[in-house]
Amino acid sequence: MNEATGESYSDLRDDVADVDKVLLRLYIAGQAPRSVRAMENLRRVCRDHLPGRYRVEVIDLLENPSLARRDEIVAVPTLVRTLPSPVRKIIGDLSDTERVLAGLQLASPEVAR
Amino acid sequence: MNEDERPERGEARRNASGLAGPLKAPTGITGFDEVTGGGVPRGRPTLVAGTAGSGKTLFGLEFLVRGIVEHGEPGVLLAFEESEDDLATNVASLGFDLPRLVEEGKLFIDCFRLDPADFLETGSFDLDGLFIRLASAVEAVGAKRVVLDTVEILLGALPDSSVVRSELGRLFRWLKDRGLTVVITGERGGGDELTRFGIEEYVSDCVVALDHRVRNGISTRRLRVVKYRGSVHGTNEYPFLVTADGIVVVPITSLGLTHEASHERVSTGVPALDAMLGGGVFRGSSVMVSGSAGTGKTSIAASMAHAACERGERVVFLSFEESPSQLARNMASIGLDLEGWSDRGLLVVHSVRPTAFGLEEHLAQVQRLVEQHDPSLVVLDAMASLGHVGSRDDTSSVVSRDLDLLKGRGITAVMTTLMHRQEEEVSQVDVSSLVDTWILLRNHESNGERNRLLFVIKSRGTAHSNQVREFVLSDTGPELVPVFLGPDGVLTGSSRAAQEAQERRDRQVEEAARRRRELEHRTRRAETEIESMRRVLQAERAELDQLLEAERSAHEQAGGRAEQARLRQGRGTRGVTP
Known part of the structure; x- marks a missing residue:
């Protein structure tokens, strides 16, 4: 999403098949403690569980309120998995790693397939 | 109340009379603003709770649309149940063009699709997404009104209801702080509670309950103002309808008995009847024509309608038993050309089977017709047909509301009612105490004939005739002839x-x-x-x-004396003899 102004980071290896790539979008509200925690937790989850196959876009709703409508955001923080489809959403500061992985159905590449 | 005097945050609210009281925002919903004395509390939330299909969403939408169109107050709708397209389609039939208002930047609709599967909780969260969306919507159109329909869905959809509850508390504070007039809809719970999720705990200013009942196969919607802090409000259950013009709340007797009594008499179109009534009926009074089947009730009513049209006045004729063409044909046979008046636009004949709708629909219809045509006379023929729809009490209450509605506008009301048993001087619809003039028609059977008799049972403020007349339907209209006492x-x-x-x-x-x-x-x-x-x-x-x-x-005596004298002379001078 080009209109997103939030930071984005990724670790995508070229040899990873498209179906194994995970595109995530994290919606936060400024520097609220919950948002800061969510960003930290997501970085950790991606590093530990999705090496080489993720790209994360962080969207600050305080700066881009209209983007909240695009992904039907009500709760903050919300993490949206845009790929692989279908789109999945989980809410909260992502402190419960097991639930994050279960929610994103990303326990391992094999499971995702 | 001064519309421009918007209350600022924390400032004491004062109304026009100088007394502190809630300022009100007119909803524009027909009848509701009358019931609440001006609308919903301005700058505060109002809860509209109701069962499924009771019209909550429509209430909210009409509040927004009329706010924009009639009061120049832009609005925001947060829809949690329907999509924008669904909403637009559903209210387009009511003449609300949502897409146009959105395009003009006066309305902002934000639809929330809440899928519980999306709300897997992985840690603490809040509803900033909702706040941010609401804030940006309010800012985008400069909203003064907000509708949340139905925000409590959040309580069911989101995993941690304690978080949602505290967030909703924050939401209502946020709305109040911005002085937004808010309507929140809530789903009625199964038991005594007003809403399923107890959303009323956040709304302390005004609560309106909507209800949708089906009785005897007829659906009736009712509205009640459960509470209204700091304001006088009607506490009755008011029937309301979803009509082609939106919601119509039918105040039961919102007008009271303050109508101005006219001294002008209007002709009934039957000169002899006018004479019996001391010159006709008072303008704006109510006339009941009762009688058993075939006594000529409709003819009297039609005659009054005809007479009004002849005076150049507008008439609404509501026929519950005949179609307009049937009525026109039948009345033409007694010399009343109703069709001619219809063509000239003076007469509106509206035929409807009362069973097709509920009693409230009937009331709203009367109200609508009266507003559209501004008649000086309304005929309701025949009231008894309404009795098929509701209970007797219901019907009487509807009729009295009809009469109030018409009286309050100075419209002469003529209604006919059917009586099954002649002897009974009790009309089927027991409103005889409410009407001003009661004309009773009765069949009189003798010598193998049925003839019609007419009595004036009562006529308020009139030295009316106590005599019975025979009522004859000739081809030049109804006539009265004196009856003979044999x-x-x-x-x-x-x-x-x-x-x-x-x-x-x-x-x-x-x-x-x-x-x-x-x-x-x-x-x-x-x-x-x-x-x-x-x-x-x-x-x-x-x-x-x-x-x-x-x-x-005398002569003889004189002659005697002369004789004597002559005799006496003759004695002296003999020889002279006559």
Whole structure:
């Protein structure tokens, strides 16, 4: 999403098949403690569980309120998995790693397939 | 109340009278603003709770649309149940063009699709997404009104309801702080609770309950103002309808008995009936024409409608039993050209089977027709048909509301009611105490005929005739003829005609007798005169005779004296003999 102004980071290896790539979008509200925690937790989850196959876009709703409508955001923080489809959403500061992985159905590449 | 005087945050609210009281934001919903004395509390949330399909969403939408169109207050709708397209489609039939208002930047619709599967909780969260979306929407259109429909869905969809509850508390504070007039809809719970999720705990200013019942196969929607802090409000259950013009709340007796009584009398179109009523019925009064089947109730009502049209006044004729063409044909047969008045736009005939709708629909229809056509006379023919729809009490209450509605606008109301048993001077719809004039029609059976009798049972403020008249439907309209009291009671129809003929003959005989008596009298008088003249003449003659007699005797005496003298002379001068 080009209109997103939030930071984005990724670790995508070229040899990873498209179906194994995970595109995530994290919606936060400024520097609220919950948002800061969510960003930290997501970085950790991606590093530990999705090496080489993720790209994360962080969207600050305080700066881009209209983007909240695009992904039907009500709760903050919300993490949206845009790929692989279908789109999945989980809410909260992502402190419960097991639930994050279960929610994103990303326990391992094999499971995702 | 001053519309421009928007309350600022934390500032004391004062109304026009200077007393502190909630400022109100008119909803524009027909009847609701009357019931609440001006609308919902301005700058505060109002909860509209109701069962499924009771019209909550429509209430909210109408509040927004009328706010924009009629009061220039832009609005935001947060829809949690329907998509924008669904909303637009659902209200397009009511003449609300949501897409246009959105395009003009006066309305902002944000639809929330909440899928519980999306709300897997992985740690603490809040509803900043909702706040941010709401804030940006309010800012985008400069909203003064907000509708949350139905925000409590969040409580069911999101995993941690304690978080949602505290977030909703924050939401309402946020809305109040911005002075937004808010309508929140809530789903009615199964038990006594007002809403399923107890959302009323956040709304302390105004709570409106909507209800949708189906009784005897007829659906009725009702509205009640459960609470309204700091404001007088009607506490009744008000029927309301979803009409082609949106929601119509039908205040039961919102007008009270303050209507101005007119002294002007209007003709019923039947001169003899006008005479019985002391010149006609008062303008703006209510007239009930009751009678059993086929007594001519509709004809009297049509005659009054006809008379009003002849005066150039507008009339609404609500027929619950006949179609407009049927009515026109039937009335044409007694010389009342209703079709002509319809063509000239003075008469509106509206036919509807009351069973097709509920009683409230009927009321709203009356209200709508009255607003559209501004008539001076409304005919409701026949009220008893309404009795098929609801209970007797319901019907009476509807009729009294009809009458209030019409009276309050100075419209003459004519309603016909059917009575099954003639003897019973109790109308099917028991509103006889409410009407000003009650005309009773009754069939009178005798000599193998049925004839119609007309009574004026009551007429307020009128020295009305206590006499019975025979009511005849001729091809020049209804007429009244005096009835005859025969040895067996009133005589009507052919017996009346026979009686009339008899009386005519009797009158002729009587006339002859009278003339004979007069002639005899005059003869006698003439004879008496002749007699007296004769006596005068006789007296004169007698007097004359007496006079002549006296003259003669006098003369004779004189002659005697002369003789004596001559005799005396003759003794002296004999020889002279005459």
